Amino acid sequence: MRIDATRVVKLGLFLCLALTFYKGFMKLPEVYPVLDPERFYRGLINDGENSLVMKERHFDFNYQTGLAVAMRLREMRERGETPPDTALVTRERAELALGKCLAKDARNADYVLLAQEKLDRARRLKAEGWSLGWSLGGADFPRFDDLGAEAGRP
Amino acid sequence: MKKIILALLTVLALAIGSFAFFNAWVYPPMGLTDLGKDQYRTAWERAAKGFCESSGLTFQGDTFIKYRPVETGDEAYCWGTALCRTADGRERLAWIYLEWSAKRKLWTRSYTLVLADDDDEAYYTPAFPKQLGRAATALSKIMGENARHVREYMGRTTP
Numbered sequence: 001m002r003i004d005a006t007r008v009v010k011l012g013l014f015l016c017l018a019l020t021f022y023k024g025f026m027k028l029p030e031v032y033p034v035l036d037p038e039r040f041y042r043g044l045i046n047d048g049e050n051s052l053v054m055k056e057r058h059f060d061f062n063y064q065t066g067l068a069v070a071m072r073l074r075e076m077r078e079r080g081e082t083p084p085d086t087a088l089v090t091r092e093r094a095e096l097a098l099g100k101c102l103a104k105d106a107r108n109a110d111y112v113l114l115a116q117e118k119l120d121r122a123r124r125l126k127a128e129g130w131s132l133g134w135s136l137g138g139a140d141f142p143r144f145d146d147l148g149a150e151a152g153r154p
Numbered sequence: 155m156k157k158i159i160l161a162l163l164t165v166l167a168l169a170i171g172s173f174a175f176f177n178a179w180v181y182p183p184m185g186l187t188d189l190g191k192d193q194y195r196t197a198w199e200r201a202a203k204g205f206c207e208s209s210g211l212t213f214q215g216d217t218f219i220k221y222r223p224v225e226t227g228d229e230a231y232c233w234g235t236a237l238c239r240t241a242d243g244r245e246r247l248a249w250i251y252l253e254w255s256a257k258r259k260l261w262t263r264s265y266t267l268v269l270a271d272d273d274d275e276a277y278y279t280p281a282f283p284k285q286l287g288r289a290a291t292a293l294s295k296i297m298g299e300n301a302r303h304v305r306e307y308m309g310r311t312t313p
Contacts, residue, residue, distance in 0.1 A: 071247065
């Protein structure tokens with residue numbers, strides 16, 4: 001059994017392939033919650049928590065941007081300034097920006113609710129000890145035609 | 155000829171590398187390394203004052219500060235807005251956002267800017283500015299932010 005460069009590279013590639021396979025296998029939703037449930041549920045909830053914080057932050061950022069735009073509009077009115085149309089910040093564009101911020105507020109508030117739902121779902125899955133299992137469609141998995149019937153489609 | 159190209163590429167790689175290293179590793183926790191996770195308020199105020207000073211603004215106080223730690227991990231976030239005043243007496247809101255680095259165990263500056271500033275994307279309309287203007291604004295924002303980081307770093311008082 002000789003040791004040469006080709007064999008070392010081949011062995012390295014094989015090990016990398018094996019590692020990739022192992023890591024991918026451990027991430028399968030059928031396998032992960034069974035073999036390492038603690039880590040799996042913690043990951044789910046951690047993701048939900050971080051998402052919720054992120055959505056709240058995005059809401060705040062847009063809301064505060066709206067406040068800052070309103071501040072600039074008030075400033076332009078008080079100082080009686082009307083910037084030329086070549087400037088980026090004109091009264092008209094500031095008003096448009098304010099409207100855009102208000103519209104995005106509604107959407108961002110919705111995203112916060114969705115993130116809260118995602119976090120609640122993760123906590124519920126942990127409480128139920130959920131795992132995907134190996135069956136193809138059981139009581140937990142409504143079929144598309146059932147969903148269609150529920151929605152009143154033929 | 156080949157050597158010259160190689161040398162130029164090396165210089166370019168070094169420039170990009172040091173740009174990234176400074177802005178992503180050296181600058182973010184500058185002056186905040188002695189603070190623990192619970193000292194988020196001190197960290198936020200230091201970051202806000204440093205931002206205002208290096209932007210030519212006067213720091214007047216915060217309008218709100220939020221601290222959001224995560225239960226299932228070591229992540230924590232802290233954000234808020236600082237009320238500041240420009241040299242000619244105009245009021246501005248500055249967004250100061252810090253993240254607790256779970257890996258390095260210190261507060262890092264994450265995203266900091268004057269809200270609704272003169273070059274803010276919030277004022278863009280579909281027709282104005284055009285693509286070239288947008289690209290130029292984006293590039294000037296990146297370089298301006300980098301220059302501000304350097305100013306703040308050079309003017310630092312804490313190690």
